[in-house]
Amino acid sequence: MIPKKHRQLLFPLFVMVFLLPFVYHAPAIGTVHENASTDTHDLGMYYEILRDSTNSITIEDLIEGTYNSSFTPSTEKYLSFLHTDDTIWLKLNADDLITDHEQMHWLEYNDKIEFLTVYAVNEDGSYESYESGLFNLQNQPFPYPSLLFPIDGPEVKELYLQLNGQLPLTIFTKLYSNNSFIENVLSYKFYSGTFYGFLLALALYNLFLFFSFRERSYLYYTLYMFSFMLYQATMNSFDVQLFGHIASPWLLTKTLGFSCNLMIVAMILFGKEFLEIKHHLPRSNRVLNIAIGLAFLSTIALFAGVGQYFTDLFITTMALFVLVFLWISGLRLLLKGHKSARFYLLGWSFLLFSMMIQALVMLGFMPLSLAVFEEIPAYSAMFEALILSFALADKITLIMKDNRRTQAELNETLENKVLERTEQLKKIQVELEHLANTDRLTKIPNRMLLDHVMESEFKRSQIEGIPLSIILIDLDYFKNVNDTFGHQVGDSVLVETAKLFQASVRDSDTIGRWGGEEFLVICPSTTLEDALRLAEKIRTTLADHPFEEVGHKTASFGVASQISSDTLRSLISRSDKALYAAKENGRNRVEFIKIGQGEETLQSESDPLLRK
Structure with missing residues (x-):
């Protein structure tokens, strides 16, 4: 009884044994039989x-x-x-x-x-x-x-x-x-039928395996087989025979280039999927993605009327490059210990040899021979198709072994998996907390996080006796931006302003969106004088910055520093009064309220304190 895991090998093995006599004794497709007339x-x-x-x-x-x-x-x-x-x-x-x-x-x-x-x-x-x-x-x-x-x-x-x-x-x-x-016509029909029937049988068989295993490598193999048959059919002018009476001559001059590009894309898709190049060789994967794009562009150029010589040269060079690149990728993975690459590399070597010979002839580096376009591709394609079919079966076997080994590891390390899931949940929780504390538009801390930080820093300032200052900022005439340019432009101005503010504050400071067009800077261990200098720095940075659509914008600043008799509410209230004064006194200025002998005295950026 044959194990189930090896049953997918039966069909290609049967086909190989059955057709071996035909392959051994067959002449090239399109050439006369040995027993035909010598005339x-x-x-x-x-x-x-x-x-x-x-x-x-x-x-x-x-x-x-x-x-x-x-x-x-x-x-x-x-x-x-x-x-x-x-x-x-x-x-x-x-x-x-x-x-x-x-x-x-x-x-x-x-x-x-x-x-x-x-x-x-x-x-x-x-x-x-x-x-x-x-x-x-x-x-x-x-x-x-x-x-x-x-x-x-x-x-x-x-x-x-x-x-x-x-x-x-x-x-x-x-x-x-x-x-x-x-005699030649009869021989031609028999051997071409055998050749294409062989490839078609393998393609359909692997399509059936795709529906059974849901492994995309089988699908891409089927696509590659059909594209190769199409390429070889156009090489042998079957398109002329079948569609010459209905297709335009101009179209018939493009079929070989089109089918070659289709084959290039199919072989890349198959090679990428089979060898898992995206996972194992990410740089090579990017190169192959570029090659797919170039194949599409060259197809457009082919039908757009770009010179026949240029398109033929480009497509031929592309095919040769992709073949060599995929072969080298398979070799690299084999040397890295990936067993699934062994049959792939062997099968690809047959096609690489065939296509390299064809390309070198078409590029003028080798003398022309009918065998180059008939015998070598036919034999190479048949052996390559068989070996790649074995490669797919071998890969499925390796995948099944890996699955069993993975299942055993999962059973043995269930506790580690649970811990891993717990860590993932913690990370998700941290991300959710970050989202909850981040302003959706500007991506800086929102009011909720600012309240938490300010409360924490206020208590620390009281306990440790260290200074604490805050800067309340409001963009000047921001409503005009929304009314004139629209809310989308207004939003972009807020985002860009937030980036400017973030770049202007110190690492120890916390800046966030207080609401609307208002921002708050929390400055731990910062005296009033240092806070005023920081506010002036932010003000000039903003005033000097040109926005793309609205030009220059300014802001008004209210600064307050904690004193021993302060509550959190009184500190915020004082900065709010200073901000209001900055608005009243002409905007684009820094104001603060100086506390002395139980009285609040309004001070502005013209105060000598700012010029220190």
């Missing part, structure tokens, strides 16, 4: 090449022989001109390729190109032309991923291919006899 030619080495930078040469010029000396023989099996504004002419001698002129032949161009015209030139100099490419798909003899051109007639002497467009010009061409072409 099939890869045309690369047969071409003579002419690059027309003027884009003015016509087929008539070539038939007349004007440019015969300008053609150069090809030395490569697969030609690549990448992004070029030149018109590329390729010339073929039909007698070198066709032995049975009575039989129909098919010329296949196995890549996307915007404009492709094939000229079949007869011995008498007449010719037939076949226009195709993404902008002429209506001329295709039947829906097929490749562009097809029928070559029929014993008089055909030469073939000319005229290539134009903004897409990279990569030349994968074959010439088939009619029988070998039929």
Whole structure:
């Protein structure tokens, strides 16, 4: 009996065993079967090449022989001109390729190109032309991923291919006899069906596991599999076959870049979730988030008409960067002891190898080969998909083990958890007390906390015989601010004023919002003279400060210092009277009431006491 925790391994293991013979014996998708007719030619080495930078040469010029000396023989099996504004002419001698002129032949161009015209030139100099490419798909003899051109007639002497467009010009061409072409189509359908069916089966199986385990890694794996299938399908021009008759040619030129960006986003989401990069590698997580944003921006640029060369280069570089970055992230986590990264790293290595080869070819650093776009991606994708499926199963097993271990630890340390919860409740209580004692708008102490601090400091002053002073502040003409600019601006002025006051007082002082536009500063161990100097400092700081919308604002200050006969109420009353006097005497001033021989005497900032 197989343990339940290993059952999710069964399906990918079964698929691998079942399909291994097909993988081992299968040719590349889109290539002819080994047992097919030998009347099939890869045309690369047969071409003579002419690059027309003027884009003015016509087929008539070539038939007349004007440019015969300008053609150069090809030395490569697969030609690549990448992004070029030149018109590329390729010339073929039909007698070198066709032995049975009575039989129909098919010329296949196995890549996307915007404009492709094939000229079949007869011995008498007449010719037939076949226009195709993404902008002429209506001329295709039947829906097929490749562009097809029928070559029929014993008089055909030469073939000319005229290539134009903004897409990279990569030349994968074959010439088939009619029988070998039929064999190739059958082989193509069988092996492409096997390839995509294999990936689809794994994707659907892991989607089922997502609904069973509710583990997002399975969902992102499924998304990645579908995006990879879409990317490979557009690479193999299945979008041309399926939607070429209804989709605009312009859209078909963008599908490969779009599917590549979609695959980049999906592989990032899967890698982040599977490796838990956000938790283990937060800096790497930020880099990957930026990469997702760049993928979206490059998609917008792709459809906004930014140059094809630039977008292709950027997307290819992005794909290569993300692959390498995710591989390195997996390696870092493996070296840190995260076992779940082992299968991921192995599976990712297959894809990294495949995509690096493709990227280096597309960037022009390696020679073009059909295997780069057919065999290597097919085999790499199949092995990578299987290994990543094993990786997911392995991760679930590790998660289950961790859960059991965590449960055991919870049972053993219940008391610690209770203590931890108690500490959390205490912290919450402290936070609630802070909220209760903090003014909601200005974030400084409110009236409730000020009353408590003032009562405490007043008692301490009486017991220890140390001085205590308070400063009552009221913003001048603040109602005009609300009436003129609105309450939102008034609130912002209060907030900014509170920050200025906080920066102006000492660490030992307590400043809070007394109510409305009034503020109170409690100054322990502070004489009247020092309190007056502090009030004057606050007054000038406020008067000199420019507010964004209302300009300069001022405030009136009432200062009082505790005497032996004071009560808390009398102390506050005296500062309130001083504040009222400051308002009456013109505002933007500091006033205090001097106590002498049982009388209260009003003093202002012009008093010599302030000038000490």
